[in-house]
Amino acid sequence: MRLDIILRVIAKLLIPFALVFGLYVQFHGDYGPGGGFQAGVIVAAAVIFYALIYGLPAARRVVPDAVVEFLLAFGVLLYSGVGIASILLGGNFLDYFVLGADPVSGQHRGIFWVEAGVLITVAAVMLKIFYVFAARKRDAGEAGQ
Amino acid sequence: MTLASHFSYWVTVLLLMVGLFIVIARDNLIKKLIGLGIFQTAVYLLYIAPGKLIGGVAPIIGGQFAVYSNPLPHVLILTAIVVGVATLALGLALVVRIKEAYGSIDEDEILAMDARDDTSPVADRDGS
Amino acid sequence: MLTQHFPALLVVVPLVAAPIIVLARHALASWLIALLATAASFGIAAVLLDQTLADGVISYAMGSWEIPLGIEYRIDAAGAFVALIVAGMGLIAMPYSRVGIAAEVRSEEHYLYYALMMLCLAGLLGILVTGDAFNLFVFLEVSSLATYVLIAMGRDRRALVAAYQYLLMGTIGATLYVLGVGLLYLETGTLNLADMAARLVSVGDSRGVLAALAFITVGISLKIALFPLHLWLPNAYAYAPSPVSAFLAATATKVSIYVLMRYFFTIFGPTEVFDARATGAILLGLSLAAMFVPAIVAIFQHDMKRLLAYSSVSQIGYITLGISMDSVEGLMASAMHLFNHALTKGGLFLVLGGVVLRCRGAGFDRLAGLGHTMPMASFAMVVGGLSLIGVPGSAGFISKWYLVSAAMHEGQWWLVGAVLASSLLAVIYVWRFVEVAYFRAPPADHPAPGEAPLSMFLPALAMIVACVYFGIDATWSSDVAMRVAEVLMSSRSIVQ
Numbered sequence: 174m175r176l177d178i179i180l181r182v183i184a185k186l187l188i189p190f191a192l193v194f195g196l197y198v199q200f201h202g203d204y205g206p207g208g209g210f211q212a213g214v215i216v217a218a219a220v221i222f223y224a225l226i227y228g229l230p231a232a233r234r235v236v237p238d239a240v241v242e243f244l245l246a247f248g249v250l251l252y253s254g255v256g257i258a259s260i261l262l263g264g265n266f267l268d269y270f271v272l273g274a275d276p277v278s279g280q281h282r283g284i285f286w287v288e289a290g291v292l293i294t295v296a297a298v299m300l301k302i303f304y305v306f307a308a309r310k311r312d313a314g315e316a317g318q
Numbered sequence: 319m320t321l322a323s324h325f326s327y328w329v330t331v332l333l334l335m336v337g338l339f340i341v342i343a344r345d346n347l348i349k350k351l352i353g354l355g356i357f358q359t360a361v362y363l364l365y366i367a368p369g370k371l372i373g374g375v376a377p378i379i380g381g382q383f384a385v386y387s388n389p390l391p392h393v394l395i396l397t398a399i400v401v402g403v404a405t406l407a408l409g410l411a412l413v414v415r416i417k418e419a420y421g422s423i424d425e426d427e428i429l430a431m432d433a434r435d436d437t438s439p440v441a442d443r444d445g446s
Numbered sequence: 447m448l449t450q451h452f453p454a455l456l457v458v459v460p461l462v463a464a465p466i467i468v469l470a471r472h473a474l475a476s477w478l479i480a481l482l483a484t485a486a487s488f489g490i491a492a493v494l495l496d497q498t499l500a501d502g503v504i505s506y507a508m509g510s511w512e513i514p515l516g517i518e519y520r521i522d523a524a525g526a527f528v529a530l531i532v533a534g535m536g537l538i539a540m541p542y543s544r545v546g547i548a549a550e551v552r553s554e555e556h557y558l559y560y561a562l563m564m565l566c567l568a569g570l571l572g573i574l575v576t577g578d579a580f581n582l583f584v585f586l587e588v589s590s591l592a593t594y595v596l597i598a599m600g601r602d603r604r605a606l607v608a609a610y611q612y613l614l615m616g617t618i619g620a621t622l623y624v625l626g627v628g629l630l631y632l633e634t635g636t637l638n639l640a641d642m643a644a645r646l647v648s649v650g651d652s653r654g655v656l657a658a659l660a661f662i663t664v665g666i667s668l669k670i671a672l673f674p675l676h677l678w679l680p681n682a683y684a685y686a687p688s689p690v691s692a693f694l695a696a697t698a699t700k701v702s703i704y705v706l707m708r709y710f711f712t713i714f715g716p717t718e719v720f721d722a723r724a725t726g727a728i729l730l731g732l733s734l735a736a737m738f739v740p741a742i743v744a745i746f747q748h749d750m751k752r753l754l755a756y757s758s759v760s761q762i763g764y765i766t767l768g769i770s771m772d773s774v775e776g777l778m779a780s781a782m783h784l785f786n787h788a789l790t791k792g793g794l795f796l797v798l799g800g801v802v803l804r805c806r807g808a809g810f811d812r813l814a815g816l817g818h819t820m821p822m823a824s825f826a827m828v829v830g831g832l833s834l835i836g837v838p839g840s841a842g843f844i845s846k847w848y849l850v851s852a853a854m855h856e857g858q859w860w861l862v863g864a865v866l867a868s869s870l871l872a873v874i875y876v877w878r879f880v881e882v883a884y885f886r887a888p889p890a891d892h893p894a895p896g897e898a899p900l901s902m903f904l905p906a907l908a909m910i911v912a913c914v915y916f917g918i919d920a921t922w923s924s925d926v927a928m929r930v931a932e933v934l935m936s937s938r939s940i941v942q
Contacts (some may be wrong), residue, residue: 407592
């Protein structure tokens with residue numbers, strides 16, 4: 174792909190927009206269609222796009238495997254952390270009403286952090302799946318040498 | 319017109335049968351997973367189609383709206399899609415490993431190799 | 447008070463443990479976390495069983511949403527009883543796993559093994575505690591996906607094919623279940639199980655409900671491995687790592703049986719559809735077939751793990767036989783056998799795991815002369831085998847006794863004969879092991895293996911001893927099983 178200058182330039186232009194669009198979908202989830210699942214996939218797609226154009230090793234330098242594995246566990250912890258926080262604040266598990274001063278702000282705060290957890294986990298899982306499949310032969314070759 | 323009004327159900331049933339047939343009749347492990355995907359997708363349709371009412375709007379309480387579409391099936395199916403993706407990813411990962419271990423993704427060939435393995439008790443994955 | 451959150455915490459504790467284990471990565475640390483989380487789940491399940499036996503149903507509103515609208519966690523004596531079995535088996539399997547997986551799973555994958563065990567546990571417990579039909583599907587898939595990976599971790603390459611086949615069958619089963627739930631949702635407009643049951647009564651004899659009953663029965667039967675739908679089970683149990691075989695044999699099918707009981711008696715029980723169609727008769731026929739055909743297949747196996755797996759399919763027949771009787775006595779026998787068979791088969795697979803470790807295989811040629819080379823393990827296997835047969839003084843006897851007396855209570859004398867005949871088949875397949883272990887010379891290349899390591903043998907021994915204990919003093923288990931049966935039947939009899 175070294176000589177495909179058009180692809181490389183277009184990718185450089187598009188990837189920031191894809192990431193911002195991912196964030197838009199994430200935060201728009203409060204008011205319209207959107208949310209962590211979709212946003213996570215878009216964010217992961219941006220990184221996968223990068224990997225397709227610049228090669229897997231380049232993508233793995235930007236988002237290393239260890240980071241991906243950390244994030245996919247961290248997102249789940251963030252999600253369940255909200256649930257446990259609401260138990261500590263005197264509500265039921267995942268009770269957003271107790272998270273803020275009034276129920277509406279509590280709902281906002283709760284869903285914000287839960288969706289953040291979903292975004293992180295979904296993006297990380299999608300990347301992990303891509304990395305594992307794409308690097309299968311490469312890693313096996315390295316291990317064999 | 320019951321045939322037309324039940325259109326989505328006919329499609330659902332058709333897709334279910336097609337998907338299940340592929341799972342049963344194909345030997346290629348990847349094709350089986352594709353059939354499984356179709357089978358699952360048919361069920362998504364069963365949920366989604368009745369949720370939409372023609373002329374219905376999002377269920378926001380307000381005087382000017384009278385007919386609401388049901389958003390719940392969409393949320394359920396979003397979850398089911400995620401489950402389906404996870405299943406497919408895991409299935410494909412297994413097929414990759416099977417291909418590495420057996421050198422084939424054809425079920426008949428693999429079962430034939432297994433039948434040979436059964437006569438020699440210890441058959442490690444890396445052939446040792 | 448923390449106890450009021452126990453229905454949620456039962457699932458949350460193992461679910462949170464899984465990502466923590468992935469973050470920890472270290473094999474010993476992840477084992478400790480898994481052990482702690484399983485112990486916590488077991489404690490919570492014990493408290494919940496105690497509470498449900500005293501107060502009846504415990505209901506918990508997830509996120510404090512009003513109950514028929516939000517997801518409800520709802521646990522009664524039946525759910526808590528099975529939860530105790532599942533968490534208890536997890537607690538036995540955890541100390542066992544430390545050494546048990548060392549030979550079968552690559553060391554850099556150990557933390558993943560524990561994380562997956564936690565997810566599997568969370569999924570199984572979630573099925574038992576949730577009061578929402580769709581949430582149940584999600585937990586079913588959480589546990590199933592974890593299970594597929596756990597099976598694929600087996601050393602033999604056939605584990606991969608077994609996991610793949612289970613993935614196909616399991617996904618078809620779960621999808622059929624969702625299909626049934628979708629039809630029920632279309633009929634009633636609710637996904638809350640209690641609410642659904644109340645609304646179904648007024649729906650009447652509808653074709654949609656009938657289709658839902660059929661789909662859910664077939665879907666869950668696939669997960670149970672009820673006789674003609676059992677094809678995934680033998681290979682999955684045979685090639686999975688030993689602790690996984692033991693854990694699954696004692697829990698996964700049992701949880702699915704609970705789901706079937708729940709749907710038959712709580713959801714469809716009060717409807718006309720259930721009474722009008724011959725659901726019980728169909729289940730009776732399948733149960734009888736399950737009691738005989740896989741037992742005969744088990745006799746002709748050449749591998750102890752596969753033999754035990756086919757025996758599992760056969761024993762499931764006894765449990766569903768009790769369900770098909772549609773009486774408190776029958777259900778009580780089912781609940782008893784669910785518990786006793788979990789003890790017996792879990793114990794047998796645990797003992798066998800130690801043997802496999804030492805003999806490098808579970809084929810009969812590897813096990814020959816086991817009675818001399820590993821006398822303790824071999825004796826434990828025989829005791830477990832006696833419980834499979836149902837010899838007096840073993841747990842298996844108690845549940846078969848209740849099953850037989852339930853049949854007599856119904857006036858179905860021929861069922862008594864069927865249970866006895868099927869037990870004779872069990873005698874034959876257990877004898878196969880005795881013959882191999884005690885009357886054959888050890889293979890020539892066999893290095894004197896010695897007993898299994900203590901960390902593996904002690905949990906296995908604990909299960910086998912429990913097997914004998916509950917065969918001699920069955921007061922606790924029969925009391926709880928009676929309550930379970932009463933709870934399930936009470937929802938069955940509510941008509942209008």
